[in-house]
Amino acid sequence: NEEETWVVMKTARAPSNIAVIKYWGKRDEKLILPINSSISVTLDPEHLSATTTVAASPAFEKDRLWLNGKEVSVEGVRYKNCLREMRARATDVVIESSGKVIRKEDWNSLHIHIASENNFPTAAGLASSAAGFACLVYALAQLMGVQEKYEGELTAIARLGSGSACRSLYGGFVEWKMGQEIDGTDSIAVQLAEESHWKDLVIIIAVVSSRQKETSSTSGMQESVKTSPLLKYRAEEVVPKRIVQMEKAIKSMNFTEFAKITCADSNQFHATCLDTSPPIFYLNDTSRKLIGLVERWNRHAGEPQVAYTFDAGPNAVMFAKNKEVAAQLLQRLLYQFPPSADTDISRYVHGDQSI
Ligand code: 2P0
Secondary structure, eight states: OGGGTOOEEEEEEEEOEEEEEOOOOEEETTTTEESSOEEEEEOOTTTSEEEEEEEEETTOOSOEEEETTEEEOSOSHHHHHHHHHHHHHOOOEEOTTTOOEEOGGGGGTOEEEEEEEESSOTTSSSOHHHHHHHHHHHHHHHHHTOOOSSTTHHHHHHHHHOGGGGGGGSOSEEEEOOOOOTTSTTOOEEEEEOTTSOTTOEEEEEOSOOSOOSSOHHHHHHHHHHHOHHHHHIIIIIHHHHHHHHHHHHHTTOHHHHHHHHHHHHHHHHHHHHTSSSOOOOOOHHHHHHHHHHHHHHHHHSSOSEEEEEOSSSOEEEEESSHHHHHHHHHHHHHHSOOOTTOOGGGTEETTEEO
8 A cells, every 4th residue: 555655764863062141940741831032053064963853654563763773662652742832833745756645634644754862871960861852853843844933933843842952943142041931932042242243252072071960950959949049049130130131142253251150150050069969960070180280270361261060060161262372272272182092082072162
């Protein structure tokens, strides 16, 4: 039966993003609504991204999911929510090669197969869920012919997969606005500036450890919301001001301001982790050495040359003011942390960015 044999598929790629004003804590666990807005920089997809293929066929008996080649359950509430919201927005789609029309209502009964791969270690604090869910939602939108009814609608669906994923649907500098609505429709990401906006800025990522982190972000932030008085103060009193300052620093490409706020926000985020009961430790000795290196350098220089930020793991993301500073930074890193004799450095250095 020819009707039963067709398959339609789409592939998309989405990069990871690194927050310079951190998201930590939800006001609604189901809808993934944050207690504060956040701002991030979307990375170059060449180095840190997810690639996802989604396929639909009447021959598929159920929705299935493969992550990095291994089948995992698609029964998790986050996948189910994303798939449900995308199916609800599906439209009539014509398969170009055959002219077959998949009708809007067919999407409710068609099962989807999803295969996603990261080109970097999962769950090491390099925002793999962000790239993954952004990519899934974008690929499904292509497959199902979904058009946004309002700007940012797809980011609100990616948010249901993982909060930080909403920021990965845009390149460049992105703000996730916390929103006010109870249904989360205004908790969306907006682009503050395009990827080409700040050409001098160079991002260097120092992978301190590619091991899975001990405390997941999801449970870590739940504990912080429950137990950290500092987090409440941060969300209400500190972040709203920083969002305004950071937006200004990015738009005017003011590296001094950008660096000061980025470092301060990373440090306050890790302070709220320490203020959680029981305390959460994401940084290790190497992370702290990297902080010391940058702080000393900036103090000697008289104004910031490099900024650092750490997510829910020990890996450092550093921003160099320009290419010359980036070259010096790499030199200093290699001096302070000499690679062992059997390390092939060329594996870690890719053009402007280094992993
Ligand atoms: C961020 N992080 O803004 C912050 C900084 C980690 C530290 O977003 O529960 O994986 O899926 O919404 O998005 C990590 O949290 O958590 C995160 P869920 P998510 O990038």
